[in-house]
Amino acid sequence: MMPLYWEDAYPIALALRAAHPDVDPLSVDWETLHRWVVALPEFADDPRLKDPLRLEEIQREWLEEVLAHG
Numbered sequence: 001m002m003p004l005y006w007e008d009a010y011p012i013a014l015a016l017r018a019a020h021p022d023v024d025p026l027s028v029d030w031e032t033l034h035r036w037v038v039a040l041p042e043f044a045d046d047p048r049l050k051d052p053l054r055l056e057e058i059q060r061e062w063l064e065e066v067l068a069h070g
Contacts, residue, residue, distance in 0.1 A: 003044035006054045013061035015040050025062040
């Protein structure tokens with residue numbers, strides 16, 4: 001397992017999709033998304049670096065992955 005950092009939006013999105021396969025990414029609020037990201041076993045960054053732009057990028061990557069692969 002490779003460590004994940006806030007700037008790893010696509011790998012984080014893949015991990016979230018695997019951890020929450022039946023969730024619509026657009027239904028997840030920022031606080032829940034933040035909790036889920038920092039709860040990933042591979043997450044190795046500072047949880048306090050909660051940046052809405054990074055959360056938005058992760059959510060967008062997750063949505064694109066769901067749309068691309070169903």
